[in-house]
Amino acid sequence: MHHHHPCNRKPIILSFFFVLYLNLHNQQTIEARNPSQFTIKPSRDVSIPEIKRHLHRFGYLSKDNEPDDVLFEQALARYQENLGLQITGKPDSDTLSQIRLPRCGFADDVEPKTTPLHTKQKYVYFPGRPRWTRDVPLKLTYSFSQENLTPYVTPTDIRRVFRRAFGKWASVIPVSFIETEDYVIADIKIGFFTGDHGDGEPFDGVLGVLAHTFSPENGRLHLDKAETWAVDFDEEKSTVAVDLESVAVHEIGHVLGLGHSSVKDAAMYPTLKPRSKKVNLNMDDVVGVQSLYGTNPNFNISGLLASETSTNLADGSMIRFEEIMYSTLTTFMAMCFLNW
Ligand SMILES: [Zn+2]
Numbered sequence: 001m002h003h004h005h006p007c008n009r010k011p012i013i014l015s016f017f018f019v020l021y022l023n024l025h026n027q028q029t030i031e032a033r034n035p036s037q038f039t040i041k042p043s044r045d046v047s048i049p050e051i052k053r054h055l056h057r058f059g060y061l062s063k064d065n066e067p068d069d070v071l072f073e074q075a076l077a078r079y080q081e082n083l084g085l086q087i088t089g090k091p092d093s094d095t096l097s098q099i100r101l102p103r104c105g106f107a108d109d110v111e112p113k114t115t116p117l118h119t120k121q122k123y124v125y126f127p128g129r130p131r132w133t134r135d136v137p138l139k140l141t142y143s144f145s146q147e148n149l150t151p152y153v154t155p156t157d158i159r160r161v162f163r164r165a166f167g168k169w170a171s172v173i174p175v176s177f178i179e180t181e182d183y184v185i186a187d188i189k190i191g192f193f194t195g196d197h198g199d200g201e202p203f204d205g206v207l208g209v210l211a212h213t214f215s216p217e218n219g220r221l222h223l224d225k226a227e228t229w230a231v232d233f234d235e236e237k238s239t240v241a242v243d244l245e246s247v248a249v250h251e252i253g254h255v256l257g258l259g260h261s262s263v264k265d266a267a268m269y270p271t272l273k274p275r276s277k278k279v280n281l282n283m284d285d286v287v288g289v290q291s292l293y294g295t296n297p298n299f300n301i302s303g304l305l306a307s308e309t310s311t312n313l314a315d316g317s318m319i320r321f322e323e324i325m326y327s328t329l330t331t332f333m334a335m336c337f338l339n340w
């Protein structure tokens with residue numbers, strides 16, 4: 001049930017992909033994560049205590065008792081389900097690789113899924129399904145804290161990246177995002193912060209938590225200033241560089257009320273590899289956010305599919321094309337169930 005968030009005003013930390021870490025828990029204390037836990041060495045072993053710590057941290061195990069084997073296996077199986085892995089209940093190699101990846105700090109299963117039969121709906125909401133409740137078409141303002149920027153990216157590039165990221169969501173729902181210089185009154189307040197910055201969710205340095213966001217209608221979107229933020233990997237050669245736009249797209253999904261998806265190609269999937277980009281919405285993201293806000297009259301489903309298809313064809317991966325067709329089919333089925 002909603003053991004993590006009894007109330008919506010609590011910060012939901014949606015950390016981002018690598019280092020995002022979110023503490024969603026009201027009373028639950030989450031152990032400080034050692035950023036080195038997220039180094040990217042494929043051969044590195046993950047001990048059982050580390051796995052348990054990971055499961056605790058992201059909401060799969062209660063902190064109260066040492067789990068017995070049955071509880072551990074059940075928790076691991078739910079983790080595998082939520083991450084779209086094969087459900088074995090065992091710490092197999094796919095699962096260990098996923099645990100090693102940097103990820104969003106936001107817990108994965110904050111809301112039990114009420115999945116209609118025969119559909120593959122993967123998106124989730126926060127407890128109570130909070131959303132921005134003003135009338136649609138909705139106008140939301142956003143602003144950047146001028147005192148809290150990043151040395152890695154120019155203010156101009158930050159604004160450009162976020163404009164593009166907001167545009168992705170605005171193209172599918174009847175919501176517009178308008179930049180304002182007035183940070184105090186803006187609906188969405190964006191800034192880069194270091195360590196403990198006063199909201200009870202301290203950042204953890206390089207590659208720990210990347211970012212966190214509060215659930216609607218709070219609007220705070222915080223990025224870890226310790227990250228090597230990048231807008232162009234040709235320019236930024238650091239091995240721990242994090243793509244700002246990918247994180248922005250993901251965090252804006254949380255601003256709007258989406259939780260984590262188990263669809264690996266979804267923007268709302270919790271993990272992201274360093275030096276990788278995932279800036280486009282997947283059908284799962286689209287259906288999830290449209291069920292909260294409705295559909296943008298100009299939204300064109302075939303346009304989205306065409307861009308996904310061409311991207312994947314450019315990768316030379318025909319198998320992906322089948323997956324897209326499958327996800328399209330299930331999306332339409334989900335729409336039927338939801339009485340679209
Ligand atoms: Zn997240």
Ligand SMILES: [Zn+2]
Binds near residue numbers: 197199212222
């Ligand atoms: Zn914060």
